[in-house]
Amino acid sequence: MSEPELTRSVWEIDSNDYPAGASMDEKIRFLLRYAILAPSSHNSQPWRFRVLGNEVDIAVDESRWLDAADPTKRELYISVGCAIENLCVAAEHFEVEPRVEYHDGTDTDTVATVTFRDDSDPSTHRPSKLFDAITERSTSHELFDERRLDTAVQDELGGVVTEDDVSLHLVDEPAVKQSISELQGKADQLLMDDPEYRKELGHWIGLGALGSSWLMARIGQAVVTHLDLGEREAAKNSKLIESASLVAGLTTASDDPTSQVKAGQVFERVALLATTADVAVHPMSQTLERPELRTRLQELLDSGADVPQHLFRMGYTDEDPGHTPRWPLEMFLA
Ligand SMILES: Cc1cc2nc3c(=O)[nH]c(=O)nc-3n(C[C@H](O)[C@H](O)[C@H](O)COP(=O)(O)O)c2cc1C
Missing domain, CATH: 3.40.109.30 (putative nitroreductase (tm1586), domain 2)
Structure with a gap:
């Protein structure tokens, strides 16, 4: 079959x-x-x-x-x-x-x-x-426009986090956002330098899992697998972070599978609530995929001993990604 x-x-x-x-x-x-x-x-x-x-x-x-x-x-x-x-x-x-x-x-x-x-x-x-x-x-993978999330929406997003051991950090200070955007750039360069990372990404693009048509999926797979697009990705993703009204981090008290499952539940709850408020959401995991950058992110989120599990940007765009x-x-x- x-x-x-x-x-x-x-x-x-x-x-x-x-x-x-x-x-x-x-x-x-x-x-x-x-x-x-x-x-x-x-x-x-x-x-x-x-x-x-x-x-x-x-x-x-x-x-x-x-x-x-x-x-x-x-x-x-x-x-x-x-x-x-x-x-x-x-x-x-x-x-x-x-x-x-x-x-x-x-x-x-x-x-x-x-x-x-x-x-x-x-x-x-x-x-x-x-x-x-x-x-x-x-x-959403779009640049977000200049509209900002108001405090009522931010408070509502924070209000759905009911787990004691998962925290949501909403970052809107330009200097911190800028530092996170620089980390993102470093992460993209390091990851795209790794042929195994590119091959794996190419595999999922080639299957069509990321939503491309059959032809574009095949072309995308070939390009990602064989070309080091680190610099291009770094420039694009840094701009995406800078355009966001908020960069959000989820941290947990422990760094174990159950905490990560719970962080996933909180992320999805926040993403669903954001959807009801027409707020676009975009996870950006590259920084967390390099241990040394994950530690730096922990400092930037000012989360004390709590470890970052997920990073995403939020903002507004009129583009519907489908x-x-x-x-x-x-x-x-x-
Ligand atoms: C744990 C996790 C990490 C993700 N990391 C990224 C990422 O680094 N970059 C990105 O563009 N999307 C990221 N995504 C979004 C997925 O690519 C997306 O959920 C998937 O393609 C399905 O599309 P949909 O969310 O539009 O239904 C992530 C999602 C999850 C749950």
Whole structure:
């Protein structure tokens, strides 16, 4: 049997199709259609789901791990955390209560088990407007315009971070943004110097995962794999950071898989809320992919002993990036 193809049709979910009268098992399978719309590093979609009665085990798929860009698996766990967050937002919308139990991920691929109950308590739920944002969210790669995020929006973004051990840092001071933009430039140069990094990036571009047409994906793969575009990338990405109203960093008290999964959940919650406010979001991971630059970023974010897990810029643009494709849910069900 041939491998299923990437498709954008997965974004067209009719919430009226939710099987309200069916078994919990069937309900969970419907909810997982929202989980797979989550963002992931290089759109690698590195998740696997095993549904058993009223619970689902969620695992990382190491065959989709970006071992050149992400040797410590930080982005692998963050990506799976994003999928868990979509699952929880969708469950609360359909009034089934999700309870997440984290596993430490060190001797098992399974990072969490989510159990669902019918007796839902809306008073504990995330903002209900996050649900519609799941099918609207996308990553922007555009220069942002001069509009700034006002303090009310910034406060609302900070308000959805309810985890004790994950913190959101919003940076708008020009000098700090400038220093982060310089780090970004260094990271791009170092990474693009590495043929393994370029080959891996080229592989995902070539699959069409980053949204290019068949022809552009092939051309993109050849260019990235064989040319060192470090200087060009550095100049482009530094400008992207400078154009942003805010640069946001997520830090955690511990540097372990569960903290990274939780950071992924927080990132996706913030990205969904930003979507409801027409704020564009763009993760920029390169600085975190080099340990020495990650430490410097920690100083710039002034996070004390807390370690940076994810970096993204936020701002406004009228350009709609459209959706990147996904593999169908069936491919990720054990
Ligand atoms: C952990 C993580 C790291 C990411 N790093 C980057 C990045 O460095 N540069 C970038 O352009 N996008 C980055 N992204 C965004 C992904 O490329 C994007 O989510 C994926 O292509 C799917 O597209 P979508 O978010 O529009 O659905 C990252 C996403 C995640 C979850």
